[in-house]
Amino acid sequence: MTRYLAAPARTGAERLPDGRPLGWAEWGPAHGIPVLLSPGAATGRRLGFGPEAVGRLGARLISLDRPGLGASSPAPRRTLADFATGIGDFAALRGLHRPAMVGTSQGAPFAPACAASEATGAPAVVAAADEVAAPRFADALPGPLRRLVDLAVADPGAVGQTFAGFTPEAMWDMAMAGSPPSDLAVYQEPAFAAAYRQALEEAFAQGPHGYARDTAPAMGRWDIGLSSIRIPVDLWYGEEDAGHSPDRGAGLARSVPGAVRHLVPGIGGAVLWTHADAVLHAPRPHRATRPDGAP
Numbered sequence: 001m002t003r004y005l006a007a008p009a010r011t012g013a014e015r016l017p018d019g020r021p022l023g024w025a026e027w028g029p030a031h032g033i034p035v036l037l038s039p040g041a042a043t044g045r046r047l048g049f050g051p052e053a054v055g056r057l058g059a060r061l062i063s064l065d066r067p068g069l070g071a072s073s074p075a076p077r078r079t080l081a082d083f084a085t086g087i088g089d090f091a092a093l094r095g096l097h098r099p100a101m102v103g104t105s106q107g108a109p110f111a112p113a114c115a116a117s118e119a120t121g122a123p124a125v126v127a128a129a130d131e132v133a134a135p136r137f138a139d140a141l142p143g144p145l146r147r148l149v150d151l152a153v154a155d156p157g158a159v160g161q162t163f164a165g166f167t168p169e170a171m172w173d174m175a176m177a178g179s180p181p182s183d184l185a186v187y188q189e190p191a192f193a194a195a196y197r198q199a200l201e202e203a204f205a206q207g208p209h210g211y212a213r214d215t216a217p218a219m220g221r222w223d224i225g226l227s228s229i230r231i232p233v234d235l236w237y238g239e240e241d242a243g244h245s246p247d248r249g250a251g252l253a254r255s256v257p258g259a260v261r262h263l264v265p266g267i268g269g270a271v272l273w274t275h276a277d278a279v280l281h282a283p284r285p286h287r288a289t290r291p292d293g294a295p
Contacts, residue, residue: 002191004273006051008063013071016089023071024090025063027051032060034096035280036087036120039063039199040105041129042171042211044070047199050276057280062099064090066107068210069203076213077157080113081223088119102279104272105129105244106218112256113224115231124279126236127269130245130252133221140246149219156216163212168200171211180240183270192273226255233259236279238267 008025015021025045032054039047045063048054054061066083067075075082087110091099098121103111108128114120132141133149141149152159175196179187186192204211217223233256237248245252253261262278264271272279 002189003052004050004186004189004192004276005048005195007195008046008048011045011071014090014093016086016093020067020073020075020086021071022067022086022090023065023069027061027063028054028059030060032058034060034062034094034099036091036096036099036101036114037061037063038066038101038103038107038110040107040127041215042069042106042166042168042203043196043199044203045199046070046202047195049272050280053276053280056277059280061280062094062096065203066110066210066214068206068213070205072210074206074210074213078213078217079223080109080217081117083110083217084114084117084119087114088117091119100124102126102272103128105269106215108244109218109222109224112226112229112233113222115229115233116225122232122234124234124236125249125252126272126279127238127241127244128235128249128252129218130247130249131222132219132246134251136251137246152216152220156220159219160209160212160216163215164208166208166211168197168204171200172197178243179270180242180268182238182240182266183268186270186273226252227257229256229259234279235259235261236271236275237261237263238269238271239263239265240268241271242268244269 010026013021013023027048045065065072101111101120101123104126106129108125111123115123235249253259267274
């Protein structure tokens with residue numbers, strides 16, 4: 001165990017009403033306050049966060065393998081809304097009543113999708129891969145990414161094929177190449193790096209197509225009624241995060257009524273692991289501030 005993560009206390013798979021298994025891993029007390037986790041790109045259920053914070057807060061963190069990753073069977077052509085339906089089924093089967101949810105990186109859009117459908121309660125959206133296909137980013141993306149996003153909108157299946165050749169090693173290399181030094185200090189800690197690599201290997205257990213299909217709905221236009229969300233939403237971005245959102249979530253925050261965006265100095269996309277206590281705290285009435293108190 002590092003101060004950032006620990007091996008899960010419990011793992012398993014729940015069979016959904018349509019027959020598909022959905023893999024999960026848990027940390028914290030078995031009867032604690034449930035908080036679901038939608039992990040980052042191609043990292044399965046075993047990469048949790050905040051083991052000490054989970055214990056202090058009495059939280060039961062439940063990390064999920066999205067369809068086609070790890071222990072969860074594929075669901076071709078699925079959308080963000082389809083995922084939310086599955087999570088509603090999972091919560092009912094596990095006896096969870098609209099649990100809170102954390103979504104990070106490429107897994108982040110799935111959290112507001114669940115909130116919009118009322119499958120879950122208040123979400124924390126951390127280092128979120130933004131809706132880069134939205135019109136507000138029309139002129140903000142570099143040419144190669146713009147073409148890939150346009151393809152995701154026009155033909156989600158085709159963009160999935162673009163990523164079908166990826167491997168766990170390629171994912172690791174991409175993460176390391178795109179991260180600032182503050183994030184690398186977390187990711188390259190030996191115990192963290194070993195767990196991160198294991199999570200990638202397990203996510204790719206069924207081959208690369210699960211990751212490829214997982215990318216398409218997040219990269220295209222989101223089928224989420226963001227403006228219909230009526231529960232507290234917290235967005236967390238590190239000020240040094242240059243990869244997940246061109247405006248570090250400013251436009252995303254405006255799209256959700258009452259959403260609060262937190263900008264954390266001195267860190268990038270690794271903010272989930274460096275600020276676990278703050279992320280796990282229940283949303284509360286507040287104005288947007290930085291952790292150092294600045295507006």
